[in-house]
Amino acid sequence: MLEVALGRRRFMTYLLGVPALAVATRITFDAVAPDAAAAALPSAPSVEEMFDIGEALVVASAPTMPLVKLEIGEDGVARMGVPRIEMGQGITTALGMLIAEELDLRMDQVEVTCADARPELVLNQMTAGSSTIRAFYDPVRVLAATARARMLAAAAVEWGLPVGSLTTSGGSVTSDDGRTATFGELSRPAADPALQVGAVVPKAASDHKIVGTPVRRVDALDIVTGRKRFTMDLQVPGALPTMIRRAPTWNGTFRSLANRGAIEAMPGVLAVATIPSGVAVVAETFEQARAAVCAVDATFSAGPVPNESNDSIMQKLKKAALPFAAPALGAVTVEASYEWPSASHAFLETECAIADVRPGGAEIWSGFQAPIVAQQKIAVELGLPQKAVKAHVVPCGGGFGRRVFFDTAMEAALISKAVGKPIKLMWHRTDDMRHGRCRPANVQNFRATLVAGQVATLEQRVCGVSTDYRHGLGEILTATATALPEGAKQAVANDAFGQAVFLTFVASPYNFGVYDKRQTELSLGIPTSSYRSVPNQTARGSEEMFVDEIAERLGVDPVEFRRSTLKSERTRAVLDAVVDAGDWGRRMPTGFAQGIGVHVESRSHTAALIELDCRDPKNPLVTKAVMAVDVGKVINPLGLEAQMQGGLAEAISLTLKAGLHVVDGLPLEGSYSQYHFARQKDFPSDLEIIIMPSHDGPLGGAGEVGSSAPTGAIANAYARATGVRPRTFPINHPIDFDPFPPGQLPPPAFPEG
Amino acid sequence: MPVYGFTLNGNPVTVDAPEDLPLLWALRDKLGVTGPKYGCGINVCKACTSFLDGEDIRPCSVKVSAAEGREVTTIEGLADGDKLHPVQEAWLEYDVAQCGYCQPGQIMAAVALLKRTSSPTDEDIRAIENVCRCGTYFRIREAIMSAAEKMS
Ligand code: FES
Ligand code: FES
Numbered sequence: 001m002l003e004v005a006l007g008r009r010r011f012m013t014y015l016l017g018v019p020a021l022a023v024a025t026r027i028t029f030d031a032v033a034p035d036a037a038a039a040a041l042p043s044a045p046s047v048e049e050m051f052d053i054g055e056a057l058v059v060a061s062a063p064t065m066p067l068v069k070l071e072i073g074e075d076g077v078a079r080m081g082v083p084r085i086e087m088g089q090g091i092t093t094a095l096g097m098l099i100a101e102e103l104d105l106r107m108d109q110v111e112v113t114c115a116d117a118r119p120e121l122v123l124n125q126m127t128a129g130s131s132t133i134r135a136f137y138d139p140v141r142v143l144a145a146t147a148r149a150r151m152l153a154a155a156a157v158e159w160g161l162p163v164g165s166l167t168t169s170g171g172s173v174t175s176d177d178g179r180t181a182t183f184g185e186l187s188r189p190a191a192d193p194a195l196q197v198g199a200v201v202p203k204a205a206s207d208h209k210i211v212g213t214p215v216r217r218v219d220a221l222d223i224v225t226g227r228k229r230f231t232m233d234l235q236v237p238g239a240l241p242t243m244i245r246r247a248p249t250w251n252g253t254f255r256s257l258a259n260r261g262a263i264e265a266m267p268g269v270l271a272v273a274t275i276p277s278g279v280a281v282v283a284e285t286f287e288q289a290r291a292a293v294c295a296v297d298a299t300f301s302a303g304p305v306p307n308e309s310n311d312s313i314m315q316k317l318k319k320a321a322l323p324f325a326a327p328a329l330g331a332v333t334v335e336a337s338y339e340w341p342s343a344s345h346a347f348l349e350t351e352c353a354i355a356d357v358r359p360g361g362a363e364i365w366s367g368f369q370a371p372i373v374a375q376q377k378i379a380v381e382l383g384l385p386q387k388a389v390k391a392h393v394v395p396c397g398g399g400f401g402r403r404v405f406f407d408t409a410m411e412a413a414l415i416s417k418a419v420g421k422p423i424k425l426m427w428h429r430t431d432d433m434r435h436g437r438c439r440p441a442n443v444q445n446f447r448a449t450l451v452a453g454q455v456a457t458l459e460q461r462v463c464g465v466s467t468d469y470r471h472g473l474g475e476i477l478t479a480t481a482t483a484l485p486e487g488a489k490q491a492v493a494n495d496a497f498g499q500a501v502f503l504t505f506v507a508s509p510y511n512f513g514v515y516d517k518r519q520t521e522l523s524l525g526i527p528t529s530s531y532r533s534v535p536n537q538t539a540r541g542s543e544e545m546f547v548d549e550i551a552e553r554l555g556v557d558p559v560e561f562r563r564s565t566l567k568s569e570r571t572r573a574v575l576d577a578v579v580d581a582g583d584w585g586r587r588m589p590t591g592f593a594q595g596i597g598v599h600v601e602s603r604s605h606t607a608a609l610i611e612l613d614c615r616d617p618k619n620p621l622v623t624k625a626v627m628a629v630d631v632g633k634v635i636n637p638l639g640l641e642a643q644m645q646g647g648l649a650e651a652i653s654l655t656l657k658a659g660l661h662v663v664d665g666l667p668l669e670g671s672y673s674q675y676h677f678a679r680q681k682d683f684p685s686d687l688e689i690i691i692m693p694s695h696d697g698p699l700g701g702a703g704e705v706g707s708s709a710p711t712g713a714i715a716n717a718y719a720r721a722t723g724v725r726p727r728t729f730p731i732n733h734p735i736d737f738d739p740f741p742p743g744q745l746p747p748p749a750f751p752e753g
Numbered sequence: 754m755p756v757y758g759f760t761l762n763g764n765p766v767t768v769d770a771p772e773d774l775p776l777l778w779a780l781r782d783k784l785g786v787t788g789p790k791y792g793c794g795i796n797v798c799k800a801c802t803s804f805l806d807g808e809d810i811r812p813c814s815v816k817v818s819a820a821e822g823r824e825v826t827t828i829e830g831l832a833d834g835d836k837l838h839p840v841q842e843a844w845l846e847y848d849v850a851q852c853g854y855c856q857p858g859q860i861m862a863a864v865a866l867l868k869r870t871s872s873p874t875d876e877d878i879r880a881i882e883n884v885c886r887c888g889t890y891f892r893i894r895e896a897i898m899s900a901a902e903k904m905s
Contacts, residue, residue: 088852088887216848223853224841224860226788226828233787241782267771285782287775290794348792348800348854348886397790397854398886429793638848642889646851649888672884673797681879683890748775749796749814 040511040565041454048507050485053534054602054701056504057131059483060123060476065139067121070099070147076171076184078103078147080140081115083125084132085369086219087399088646089703090639091132093218095140097636101210102144102202103151103183104168107218117371117391123476127369128404128530129505130602130701133635137699141202147190153197154189155181163198205633205694212694214638219395231352231365231394232426239354239422240270242415243289245279245296246435248742249665251527252303254278259297266292273418277407280415282423290428290745304525306665310341310441313465313524313662317443320522321463324447334448334553338542339728341659342465343439344669345531346677349397350432355412356422361388366409367396373472374406378413401530402437404471428745430670438660438667439531440465440521444542448512448550455550455565458512462502462539466521468528469497477501502535508543509600510565532650533704536601537711541655544597544712549725558596558716559584570697571598574607574628577690582609582626588721591615592623595717599708602701605630608648608710611686614721618732622652622684622714630692631700640702641689647706648687653678654707655714659730668739670746676730759820761786762830768817776812776820777801780827788828788857792884799883802858802865803827809865828857831864840864843900851887859883863897871905873897 071079078099086092092112099110118125124135148168155173156163158181165176174180189195205212222228247253253276257263263272263281268288273280279296283289318337328335353366362382368374368391375391382389396403412425427436442464449457474497477484481492484504491500502519519535531537551561559579566572575598578584584594591614598607611624627644634640657676660667669675719725740746758767761784768779775794780786780803789812792798796814803812804826805819812825831838837845840863850856862883866873878894885893 088850088854090851214848216845217850219853220845220848220850223850223856224828224837224844225832226857228853229787230790230854232781232791235785241778285770285774285778286791287778287794288771346886348798348852348884349790350792395852397852400886426791429795429798642848642851642887642892645891646888649885649890671793671795671797673793673795677884677886678888678890679884680881680890680893683888685875685878685891685894687891746795748794750773750775750816751814751819 041456041513042511043513043515046507046515047485047487047503048505051483051488051504052602053129053501053504054131054134056477056480057126057129058135059480061135064121064124067118068139070143072147072183072187074184074187076182077109077111078105078144079111079113081113082136083115083118083121084127085114085367085393085399086395087127087367087403089643090217090636093215094133094635094639095136096218097210097215098137098140099144101208102141103148105171107215109171112218114393114395116393117368117375119372119375119386121372123479125370125372126404126472126476127399128473130703130705134699134701142200145202146197146200149197149200150190150195151183151186153195154186154192157195158189212634215636216638230349230397231354231367232424234354234365234394236354236356236365236422236424239356239424240282241284241286241289242280242282242423242425243286243293243428244277244411244425244431245293245298245743246277246431247300247303249303249306250435251525252300255299255301257296257298263292263296266295271419271421273415275411275414275418277411282415282419282421286426287748294744303665308524308662308665310662313441314339314443316522317441317463317465320520321443321445321461322518322520324459324461325516326447326449326457326459328447329449332450334450334550335446336546336549336725337443337445337727338545339443340441340538341729342441342662342667343531343654343659344433344436344667344675345400345402345439346433346675347398347400347402350429351408351427351436352425353409353412354422354424355409355416357382357413357416362413363390363392364409364413365392365394366406367399367403368393368406368409369399369404370406370471374409377406378410381410382413382417400532401534405437405529430740430745433669433671433675434667435527437468437527437529440467440526440528442538444539446543446546450550450554453554455512457514457516460517460539460543462519462535464519464521465526465528466498466523467530467534469501473497473501505601506535506539507600509567509571509598510547511567512565533601533707536704537650537654537707540599540601540708541651541711541715544599544709545715545725548716548719562596562598566598568600568605570605570630571600574598574605574630574692577628577692578607578609578626581688581690584609591721593717593721595713595715595720597709597712597716599705601705601708603632603698604700604702604705606705606709608713610710610713610717612714612717612721614718617722620656620718620731621682624686625684625710626688626690627706627710628690628692629705631702632697633694633699634691637691640691643702644689644706645687648710649678649683650707651710651714652682655711655729655731657730657732659733661735666742668735670740674737674739757817757821759822760824762826770817772816772818774817776815776817776825779817780812786827786829790854790857792855799862800855800858802861802883804861807868809861828861831860838864839904840867840896840900843896843903846899847892847896849889849892849896851889855883855885859885859893863893863900866897867901867904871901873901
């Protein structure tokens with residue numbers, strides 16, 4: 001089926017409709033090598049190996065994929081509004097490459113933008129689970145190949161020549177006898193519904209000239225010149241700077257405001273509004289809004305957790321963790337647990353949104369990972385029909401999982417409605433760190449039983465503060481439940497989305513006999529959201545540490561042990577790659593050590609070899625990292641490499657020094673001087689990322705797969721260098737600062753110093 | 754409100770603002786210059802890094818009054834018309850950016866470093882405090898080294 005329409009700009013518009021070919025709903029079971037070495041007892045395939053979270057997102061996207069359009073205008077530019085958000089992960093570049101490839105265009109002749117909320121896409125507009133390329137690889141290629149076929153067919157008719165005598169390049173069709181026409185010129189005849197076009201098949205991988213080669217980001221020039229517009233950079237006429245005074249405790253809600261008049265009289269203040277999350281001040285500048293917010297005299301409800309601290313939360317989690325099934329058998333049992341506190345997403349662009357709410361409709365701009373749900377819920381809250389709310393998806397300054405929620409857009413809408421003006425709401429960094437949904441604290445308990453030098457059972461019991469999935473992922477899992485393997489189907493049926501996400505996201509790459517992973521969640525009322533790689537960075541990072549502990553008990557080298565127990569040749573290959581390149585086992589000076597980790601997620605395989613300088617155990621430094629990644633098909637090696645570097649930054653931060661200290665129901669950390677996300681001095685200057693060649697395996701994810709292997713490797717290096725196995729993370733986590741008073745936002749640091 | 758006049762990316766501007774308004778908000782909220790980014794407001798993330806009379810400053814922590822009569826350069830004023838600064842060129846060559854939010858500040862910090870020394874050491878680069886949450890540090894380092902070489 002092919003529909004053609006003339007768009008508003010008189011562009012040819014294709015509506016994709018080649019489902020069988022274009023829309024990948026097949027299940028890409030990544031067969032595990034059955035040959036596993038004799039040293040390991042095979043483990044049955046896990047839920048994740050049969051059906052992973054990315055597949056759930058791909059399957060949920062499939063039915064409405066035909067509604068995604070490619071336009072070629074009279075200017076010859078191919079444009080696509082993709083229903084996903086660019087957060088730095090490089091999808092606009094990668095999808096642009098797929099389009100350029102099939103249409104034989106240059107990259108500057110392609111424009112991929114983030115589509116506004118399109119409710120008709122139903123479940124096909126959530127950016128999550130490293131699934132964008134997995135979902136769009138086939139549809140976009142077929143769509144672009146169809147567009148090219150129509151250009152050729154149109155030129156063939158025009159010139160009375162057979163299609164076989166025509167070629168395309170650089171946005172033109174050229175004939176054997178030297179005639180040429182641009183796509184722009186052909187865009188109208190190519191849009192003729194009567195045009196006959198034969199079967200369309202995208203290029204074979206062996207013919208790719210762009211896909212698989214390093215291509216720089218399409219927004220790079222805008223970025224380096226300061227022209228890239230983030231939400232707060234948009235010049236929406238009349239939109240006024242706004243900040244909010246929030247509760248002194250997590251999820252406390254507004255009760256009363258004692259000094260409204262005094263606030264309204266402050267310099268630059270234009271309006272004050274109260275909403276459930278606090279007192280909003282609209283001002284001429286953000287600094288005036290900040291100063292007024294600090295002067296607010298308000299009361300709040302205590303919220304659900306006013307007395308919780310890191311310790312009390314961890315005690316509850318440990319208590320609630322499920323028991324092991326296997327008995328503890330002395331010498332043959334290995335046990336360990338690893339504790340992870342709450343963490344802040346800490347994206348550099350703080351939470352923000354612009355809202356212009358009028359009586360008959362509303363317009364919202366924000367970095368939405370899930371804009372349709374946001375649009376629905378905001379419409380309900382404003383008492384407007386859904387289609388009267390426009391939700392513009394603005395490329396954002398990092399998402400890392402938190403921007404699946406739309407709390408800020410909702411706040412902005414309520415404030416704009418209350419003050420009757422367009423407003424731009426920005427969270428102060430301090431609120432962003434304290435009140436922004438956090439990565440939930442969790443504890444990872446492991447028990448393994450060793451029989452005759454082999455792992456006969458391995459149990460993992462995860463207990464975490466529950467991750468909030470009320471942003472549409474639940475609906476996606478419900479919609480795809482029939483495709484889910486038994487364990488996950490059961491979890492969805494019980495509304496245990498946390499368990500379903502855990503089962504479809506986390507797998508162990510090893511043959512460890514009877515494998516049993518379970519997660520329980522405690523719903524405490526803490527504001528949480530997914531964090532890049534969701535359960536993996538802590539669950540799999542910890543397991544990589546536990547694997548080293550087992551190897552130590554067995555008296556085997558950690559690399560040899562992994563090599564002999566890994567299920568997949570692909571994992572073994574990435575392991576071997578880092579072991580060779582990183583010279584595993586080389587002599588290290590006292591206080592230094594190497595560490596190793598591997599990981600499988602979203603059908604991608606990764607390994608990391610880390611060298612750590614632990615001469616000062618209070619300040620360990622990653623001096624060298626070698627990582628290898630096999631994503632099946634590499635679209636853009638440059639982008640993939642960047643994602644691995646990003647994964648490494650996550651691992652260094654979360655493992656060594658970045659975490660939240662919750663005290664009396666609020667994190668103490670209120671800025672980057674207090675929350676120690678890695679900076680230049682923490683990142684190795686000796687870094688090698690090895691990208692394994694493309695092959696016929698399933699298409700894997702890239703955005704989230706890079707953090708778990710180095711997490712394990714860093715902790716393992718620490719243990720080898722110091723003789724101390726880390727159990728609580730981040731490894732060094734002192735309160736080395738004076739916290740800002742709860743509710744207050746720090747003033748500018750005049751004079752700069 | 755007092756009026757302050759200064760040169761912004763080569764053009765004279767005036768801004769009507771309280772004396773202690775941070776320059777960042779004079780630029781962003783009053784003059785519509787959005788290259789310098791907000792990331793903390795207290796001189797710790799360095800995302801707003803710009804120049805005052807050629808010296809790097811964090812405009813979130815400099816009063817607008819301090820700019821009176823002086824020259825302010827933001828990322829928008831770094832290139833010479835269409836001709837990019839060598840540091841910007843290097844940023845493109847090494848495809849440094851991910852989300853890009855920190856990069857105006859990173860580039861201005863790198864330019865400032867190369868003004869201080871034409872051959873930065875490892876320690877000089879490690880001393881750059883600009884936060885990049887996406888983790889582009891390795892490419893930042895490569896780009897600075899390459900720009901240093903090309904500029905000398
Ligand atoms: S906003 Fe100026 S240093 Fe962070
Ligand atoms: S590129 Fe995203 S914060 Fe640096």
